[in-house]
Amino acid sequence: MFPYPSGTLHLGHLRVYTIADVLARFKHMQGYKVLHPIGWDAFGLPAENAAIERGVHPEKWTLQNIEVMKGQMKEMGGRWDWDAEIRTCDPAFYKHTQRIFLMLHEHGLAYQAESLVNYDPVDKTVLANEQVDVNGCSWRSGAKVEKVMLKQWFLKIKAFQAPLLKDLDALTRDGRWPEKVLAMQRNWIGKSEGAQLWFDIFSTGSEQRFEPVDVFTTRADTLFGVQYIALSLRHPIVQQLAIEDESLRTFMERARDLPPDTKEGFLLRNIVARNPVAHVRGTTGPSIPVYVAPYVLDDYGSGAVMGVPGHDTRDHAFWRKNAGDEPIRLVVSAKQGDLPMPLVPRSGADVPIVERGFVTADIEGFGDMTSKQAADEVIQAIIDTGKPALPTANWRLRDWLISRQRYWGTPIPIIHCNSCGAVPVPEKDLPVELPKLPDSFFQGRKGNPLAEDEIWKKTSCPKCGSAAERETDTMDTFMDSSWYFFRFLDPKNENALVDPSKANSGMPVDLYVGGVEHAILHLLYARFISKLLATTPTWPKGYLTNGEPFTRLITQGMVHGETFTNPENGRFLHPDEVDLTNPSRPVIKATGVTPNVSYEKMSKSKYNGVDPGATIAKYGADATRAHMLFQAPVGDVLEWDEKKITGVQRWLHRVIRLSAASWIPDDAVEKFVIPAQIDAKLLNILQELSTSTDAKSASRESLLSVVKADEAKLWTQAQQTIASVVESYSQTYSLNTIVSDLMMLTNSIWDTPHASSITPYLKWYSTAHLIRMLAPIAPSVAEEAWHLLTTCTGQEPSVLTVFATGFPEADLAIVPLLTSTRRCVVQVDGKRKFEVDIQKIPDRVLSQDRQAVAKFVLVELAQTEDGREWLDRESGKIWKASA
Ligand code: ANZ
Ligand code: ZN
Numbered sequence: 001m002f003p004y005p006s007g008t009l010h011l012g013h014l015r016v017y018t019i020a021d022v023l024a025r026f027k028h029m030q031g032y033k034v035l036h037p038i039g040w041d042a043f044g045l046p047a048e049n050a051a052i053e054r055g056v057h058p059e060k061w062t063l064q065n066i067e068v069m070k071g072q073m074k075e076m077g078g079r080w081d082w083d084a085e086i087r088t089c090d091p092a093f094y095k096h097t098q099r100i101f102l103m104l105h106e107h108g109l110a111y112q113a114e115s116l117v118n119y120d121p122v123d124k125t126v127l128a129n130e131q132v133d134v135n136g137c138s139w140r141s142g143a144k145v146e147k148v149m150l151k152q153w154f155l156k157i158k159a160f161q162a163p164l165l166k167d168l169d170a171l172t173r174d175g176r177w178p179e180k181v182l183a184m185q186r187n188w189i190g191k192s193e194g195a196q197l198w199f200d201i202f203s204t205g206s207e208q209r210f211e212p213v214d215v216f217t218t219r220a221d222t223l224f225g226v227q228y229i230a231l232s233l234r235h236p237i238v239q240q241l242a243i244e245d246e247s248l249r250t251f252m253e254r255a256r257d258l259p260p261d262t263k264e265g266f267l268l269r270n271i272v273a274r275n276p277v278a279h280v281r282g283t284t285g286p287s288i289p290v291y292v293a294p295y296v297l298d299d300y301g302s303g304a305v306m307g308v309p310g311h312d313t314r315d316h317a318f319w320r321k322n323a324g325d326e327p328i329r330l331v332v333s334a335k336q337g338d339l340p341m342p343l344v345p346r347s348g349a350d351v352p353i354v355e356r357g358f359v360t361a362d363i364e365g366f367g368d369m370t371s372k373q374a375a376d377e378v379i380q381a382i383i384d385t386g387k388p389a390l391p392t393a394n395w396r397l398r399d400w401l402i403s404r405q406r407y408w409g410t411p412i413p414i415i416h417c418n419s420c421g422a423v424p425v426p427e428k429d430l431p432v433e434l435p436k437l438p439d440s441f442f443q444g445r446k447g448n449p450l451a452e453d454e455i456w457k458k459t460s461c462p463k464c465g466s467a468a469e470r471e472t473d474t475m476d477t478f479m480d481s482s483w484y485f486f487r488f489l490d491p492k493n494e495n496a497l498v499d500p501s502k503a504n505s506g507m508p509v510d511l512y513v514g515g516v517e518h519a520i521l522h523l524l525y526a527r528f529i530s531k532l533l534a535t536t537p538t539w540p541k542g543y544l545t546n547g548e549p550f551t552r553l554i555t556q557g558m559v560h561g562e563t564f565t566n567p568e569n570g571r572f573l574h575p576d577e578v579d580l581t582n583p584s585r586p587v588i589k590a591t592g593v594t595p596n597v598s599y600e601k602m603s604k605s606k607y608n609g610v611d612p613g614a615t616i617a618k619y620g621a622d623a624t625r626a627h628m629l630f631q632a633p634v635g636d637v638l639e640w641d642e643k644k645i646t647g648v649q650r651w652l653h654r655v656i657r658l659s660a661a662s663w664i665p666d667d668a669v670e671k672f673v674i675p676a677q678i679d680a681k682l683l684n685i686l687q688e689l690s691t692s693t694d695a696k697s698a699s700r701e702s703l704l705s706v707v708k709a710d711e712a713k714l715w716t717q718a719q720q721t722i723a724s725v726v727e728s729y730s731q732t733y734s735l736n737t738i739v740s741d742l743m744m745l746t747n748s749i750w751d752t753p754h755a756s757s758i759t760p761y762l763k764w765y766s767t768a769h770l771i772r773m774l775a776p777i778a779p780s781v782a783e784e785a786w787h788l789l790t791t792c793t794g795q796e797p798s799v800l801t802v803f804a805t806g807f808p809e810a811d812l813a814i815v816p817l818l819t820s821t822r823r824c825v826v827q828v829d830g831k832r833k834f835e836v837d838i839q840k841i842p843d844r845v846l847s848q849d850r851q852a853v854a855k856f857v858l859v860e861l862a863q864t865e866d867g868r869e870w871l872d873r874e875s876g877k878i879w880k881a882s883a
Helices: 011-029 045-054 058-075 091-106 157-166 168-175 179-189 220-225 236-242 246-255 277-281 313-323 371-384 500-506 521-535 612-619 621-630 642-659 680-691 697-706 709-732 735-751 759-774 779-791 812-818 850-864
Strands: 110-120 125-127 146-155 191-203 213-217 228-231 266-274 287-292 304-307 389-395 414-417 421-424 458-460 467-470 509-515 550-556 559-565 596-601 638-640 821-828 831-839 869-871 878-880
Touching: 011 058, 011 509, 011 550, 011 559, 011 612, 011 621, 011 709, 045 058, 058 612, 091 110, 091 421, 091 521, 157 168, 157 179, 157 521, 168 179, 179 521, 179 550, 191 220, 191 287, 191 371, 213 220, 213 228, 213 304, 220 371, 228 313, 236 246, 236 266, 246 266, 246 287, 277 371, 287 313, 304 313, 371 389, 521 550, 612 621, 612 642, 621 642, 621 735, 621 779, 642 735, 642 759, 642 779, 709 735, 709 759, 709 812, 735 759, 759 779, 831 850, 831 869
Parallel strands: 228 287, 509 550, 559 638
Antiparallel strands: 110 125, 110 146, 191 213, 191 266, 191 389, 228 304, 266 287, 414 421, 414 467, 458 467, 559 596, 821 831, 869 878
8 A cells, every 4th residue: 555645664564564565575586477566655635734834835844854755765765667656746747537437427426516515614624424423522622523515526436335345255365355354345335124114104283295215224124113213303294393383492402412422312293104014914004203303314224214113222322311200112032932021120131032932822923933034024024015125235335536625636627618518527637637737825724725716727628618516625645546556567558547457467465465444445436446347348347356456465564663651640751851871670760660661552642653764774674574574464453663673674794794604605596496516315305205205214214313413403494494484474474483483493594503514504504595585574684695696706606686596385295204292383373373393284284274284183183292381481371282
């Protein structure tokens, strides 16, 4: 996910781009053609706010920030395809954003509608629902958001809701996308299966007539338990009655300020409703009271609810508050044949039964049916009486409001003409560029600069030629990021957003890495636009499976900073206020008291931010990268503890020293092939054994007689490390365990004693493997080490860069021949817990996947080690084998 150019790189950026860089370098070493692009999500409010505060053009501010951040990224030691760099604020880019808008417009998927929107009175802009927090405040300015009616542009994402939901299924396979993200997407789209039912409405006092009220319910089986109808504040009946009912108007006024979950209600005395099941019974049925209730949402279903206090928690609370102590009927029970007692207040059991079950036996014609069956049959029964009822699904997803009343965004390419209406800007006139305004124009300005630029606004209608005005709204920046990844494949193309043949070969994105904060909106919008492009007739089909843009997704966790608080008053302390001479016992300088230490989301007010540039300057990019990966699995929160970097730094130094160690034999030649000088006996045996598929025990013995135990152990570990590291790089993305695997291999090489004349060769090869495996994580250290290792004999190496050596491949066939037991690391949730030695694992198991091996190991442990205990050093917990 490309960054927003806020001005400085933070540790979150460092983390996400390290992960992506490491994986890109790994794939590159494996011989893949890798595109690892970067660009800038360059439109947006912070630039405009900076412009208003400081009187500097948003573009100037943005471009400066990009330069600074680019410099910082280069210091990270990352390698990006800078040739494909893009900026969304570049007219050459946003020309295509505008074309996508027009494509939507042409297909009736972009429309203008008068709607009640969230308006931020501080930023003076409309906000999407998701930019308003639970307290009704703006995500950015924190101002209390107001509801106002405005004409806005919307994109009809709802037209794609079914495939947006269904195609998530394919992304669950082999953990392609994190389950958590899939669940958030599903929940956001929010499909509820249920029914639409109609309740007739009668006036009690007047001659007034009303349309039947339709309700959406997921529980048609509870229809027999309906005790009231509740209407939202904006329901047409409420609006109609409010004209003449002053007390209703007062209630509606007051309701605006109530919290969304309020159970306040207003009884409409002049009307009653009738349950449609009455027709099934051939009766008129009892009259049901009708309330106005703010807890009913205006924009969900039909803005009306059939109230079932016996089976819904909200309805129950509402009923008790407004109808008082009346007993509440139960019509569904957990057990078939049950006849539960009605709910009475303050009885201790005045709780609704919200689970589905069986319709109670006393309900004629439906008693004892399952909830599911009763729901289906009651709908059919109503239809049979000639009244309407409809099985239907309701979706939580709303169309996407893209209008923003701001300058720094992609202009919406529409011209408003008095006679022709909203006319698309013709293709030849694209892009509609933002006007060039002087810096001073922005200083202290409120409102939408575009709307105030009379010159820019005035134009003529492309259809009839008469005087017309440009649309002055710009697009939500999520629109820019909904398609940018296509552009990397063809960043300079002026005629199309991407050449279809390039899109065909390059899409979908194989691996997408970014923060979980984008789990809902960005990904949903990117999926929407990708589906649009994949279904547009002018676009070649078939290059995107289901129109899904991202095959695999990694969401990296947040980086939390070390936070000091004064235990006496809870105040956050600046690190300068704390004496850190003894890192394990910090002391507040002023008082001598020990501060509370915690890890929290980095923020200015907590003084716990860390500048990645300073860390890199102090410890080097490679140590910073390796530390970052080592401290936590990629998806977890990372508690940034700088003190621990030194351990990683020492390890990297050790790798360098290994590469220039004195034991390196003079004839360990530069070429990355098995040197002819290596002990011929070993070479023969190694080769013979690793190529023969069913190794005979005789050769096994001969190998074991040549290779000393320590040598066998080292070589075994080297091979197993390669296998484990390859799997971590390519499947599990368990980058933290790569670092620990490599640390252990380093130590083993270092510690292996000189047992025979072949030891130096085995150490040389193990070191070569180690360096190649390390290269994606610590590229500079690896290059240096490679150089040392391959030139130690004074010859020019044949392979100048470690990145051209390919990635090591494990020779697992040789492992069982070298050892009679196998060391297994047991991890729980990606964290190393303990190690066990398992008697030889059969080759047929080894040739299967990791799960099969793990299963074998578990069964082995349970049977042969029953009762044995292992200590988990980190948590102090004991793990016990048990059959
Ligand atoms: C009667 C009923 C009985 C309901 C029961 C639930 C349980 P989801 O699953 O989120 O789609 N509902 C319908 N429209 C509403 C609105 N505009 N504002 C607030 N609530 C509304 O929720 C569907 C349920 O939410 C519907 O099913 C309806 O209450 C309520 F034992 O109908 B139910
Ligand atoms: Zn016109």
